[in-house]
Amino acid sequence: MDSCQILALQNALPVPPDGHTGMNGTTIDCSCYHVEVLQSPYSTVRACILKDKIKAxxxxxxxxxxxxxxxxxPDExxxxxxxxVSLRDSELPGVEKKVIDLTSCELQIHIYQVHTDGAGAEELDEENLIAANHWLLPSSDFQGMWESLVYDEPIKTRLLNYASTTLLFSDKNVDSNIISWNRxxxxxxxxxxxxxxxxKALAQKLCIRFSDHYSHGQLVEINSHSLFSKWFSESGKLVMKMFQRIQELMDDPKALVCILIDEVESLSAARKSSMNGVEPSDAIRVVNALLTQLDQIKKYPNVLILTTSNITGAIDLAFVDRADIKQYIGPPSTRAIYSIxxxxxKELTKRGVISPTHQLLDIRALEVTRFIxxxxxxxxxxxxxxxxxxxGLSGRTLRKLPFMAHAxxxxxxxxxxxxxxEAMSRTVDHQFKEREDFKDH
Incomplete structure (x- = not known):
């Protein structure tokens, strides 16, 4: 790996803001910023030419x-x-905006095109049960998803930093026997x-930020429940078969491969049931086969394993030990909900559903007014x-609520x-009433 590639990896790391104060007291930000350029699907212009044009x-x-x-x-x-062309480095709702001096700050320009094919299904046996979904990244399915996620802490930056360091250490050939990380x-x-x-948004964002290093990305979402299906009498072999297909993706050094295991506590449930004699011992074999495969993946510099769990206490400790980052994702605060x-x-106003007669303030501006x-x-x-x-409403419900308000x-x-x-307010009341009615019946 040459020095230019190493520099590209280092520059992909989010950089803490830095700047100076102008004559009028306004903070002028001169640090490094990432500019993401969505290239037309019909364009065949080389990235280096586009970068020069965008920089100008x-x-x-x-x-x-x-x-x-x-x-x-401005030009044809x-x-x-x-x-x-987007500059989207801010994350926290209400963080004070700075004037960015585009003539003096360092601009990291990332050119990318999205794939529109959607998800493909990985079927591993004659029953045609879907064991995994597979996307070629960047995908139109995840476009804008990163920006739509709002948190009170710099969770997204933290994950970007972790993933960037993981890939950097691998490309630097850091001896994993001396410094250990599990991806x-x-x-x-x-x-x-x-x-x-x-x-999913993190996988997409990494493919964009590392577009100079990886020509494309692969996202494989493993269906944990299918792996433990009663139809799978030889589940361990099916896990091996699935990872053989993933192996083919990882063998391409120009592909960034992200493996997503949703509701990973299913592993623990299967192992516990097996040990208690509730389920066939095949269940514990599939868990062990999966953990073994995850351990073998560590040697590949172009892979990242992303997992989720709704029930923290149920996660297999053998798996928890393998996680480098264990990040809690809680319900959004009022400030985050306001930003959502x-x-x-803004989207409904942009699309003409709401009349553009009044402007809403962002949370920072509203706080400056002291809510007067x-x-x-x-x-x-x-x-x-x-x-x-x-x-108390989930993030999933919050994003759906403006639609329900209109409906x-x-x-x-x-x-x-x-x-x-007014419709939004009534819909929130309606959501809580529905929840209570559901509990009562």
Missing amino acids: LLIAKKTAFGDFTIEEF FLKQNVIS VVLLHGPPGTGKTSLC YLSCM ENSATVYSLKLYNIASKSQ LFLRGSPVTLEEYL
Whole structure:
């Protein structure tokens, strides 16, 4: 591996913000930023040419206020070859935005195209049971998913740093007998908090950030429940067969392979049942076969194992020991819910469902006003109150709620922001009532 490739890997790491203060007191950020360029599926222009064009475009823009996306371009070349240019390095809701000096900061430009084929199914036996889903990355299925996930802590940056270091240490040929790492991430927490989505979004983001190093990515989502199906009388052999197929993907050094095991506590359930004599001993063989395969994968520099669990206490300790990072993903706070709802309202306004007559403030701007109601904050405060009473709803429900608001209480488009917020408030009440009714019956 040459020095340019090593430098590309190091530059893929998120860089802590740094900057200086301008004459007017505004913080000018001059640190490193990642710019993601979505190339048209019909474009055959080389990445190096596009990078030069995009860099010239950004320098001409001179400054930016926080993250931005450009979808309209001044010249015909960019119009024909580029769909969007995005700088998206901010993560926490409410973090103060900085003026970014695009002429002096370091810009890492990542060119990528998305695959639109969707997921393929891996079938391992004559029963045609699906043992895994398989995506070629970057995929249109996961486009925008990373940005839609909102947390109060820098969880996404933490995971990016971990994955980047994992790949960097491998490419540096660090002796794993001296410094050990297993390439395993475990996300745990209650259902509906976005753990699986975060795994898929992370795989997509890594393929984009490391596009100079890996030509494409592979995401294999293993169906744990299928592995322990009663139809599988020889499950251990089927696990071996599945990993033989994964092996073929890992043998390509230009492919970044991410293996996702959802609800990994199924491994523990199978082993416990087997030891108690509840299930056939074949169940424990499939667990052992899977753990053995995960151990063998460690020698491949281009692989990352992503796992999730809804029941932390049920996870097999033999697996927990293999996880480098054990990250808790909890329910979103009011601030995070507000940011989620705000992104939904902006999308509905952009698409013409909500009339663009009023502007909502981001959470940071709302906090600066100390939540004092006036003509500029009135609608933002209504949305914040809706977010406050939404606590307890899952992230999955929060993203669905704007749709349900329209389906239950509104008709046609466009509608005013005030009408939509009223419908949102009624829908939150409706969600909690549905939950109580379900418990009672």
